[in-house]
Amino acid sequence: MEKVMKKEDYSEMPWVSVDKLYLLFEQAITDFKNEKLTKKEFFDILDELMMRQGDTYENLKEPLRSELDDVLCGLWNTENYDDVDIITSLLINLGLKKTYNKMKESIKDTSNISSEILEEIEDTIEEVGDNIEDPYHDYMKKTTEQNPE
Numbered sequence: 001m002e003k004v005m006k007k008e009d010y011s012e013m014p015w016v017s018v019d020k021l022y023l024l025f026e027q028a029i030t031d032f033k034n035e036k037l038t039k040k041e042f043f044d045i046l047d048e049l050m051m052r053q054g055d056t057y058e059n060l061k062e063p064l065r066s067e068l069d070d071v072l073c074g075l076w077n078t079e080n081y082d083d084v085d086i087i088t089s090l091l092i093n094l095g096l097k098k099t100y101n102k103m104k105e106s107i108k109d110t111s112n113i114s115s116e117i118l119e120e121i122e123d124t125i126e127e128v129g130d131n132i133e134d135p136y137h138d139y140m141k142k143t144t145e146q147n148p149e
Contacts, residue, residue: 004036007044010052018056025049025064029071039075043086050093059134060094069096076102078113081120088124091132100124100132 005027016024028049032042046068053060060068072087076099091099107113107121 004031005045006041007048010045010048016052018058021049021053021056022061022064025060025068029064029067032071039083043083046090047086050090054093065094065096068094069098072096072099073102076106078106078117078121081114081117084117084120088120092124092128095133097132100128
């Protein structure tokens, strides 16, 4: 029987290439969809992979990016602060437009949202602005300003 990867397996991995990361994201999504991972385990693994993806300064490639966006969109909720916290972090760092739009839509009626969660969402919207699809926008802008051709 094939071993299901847990957060520790990802944490202990040495540096991995962009292509290997793609496969690891894909595996995590598959394991979650096949109910081999709990939502918390899935989020922990995505958090680990997101940090490694950030080190590549490359966007997650399609069609995986859209697939992950769809999965997280389906998991979006405004009842659990930890879920909101990890999903907002993922959507910012991986440039997940559909989840970002769902998050923005979710605060049109704030009557059932805690102030803590509402603040997290508002901070995310303020941070992202119109650059949701390019998580490296600010980084690249600063690099260009520091090193003009």
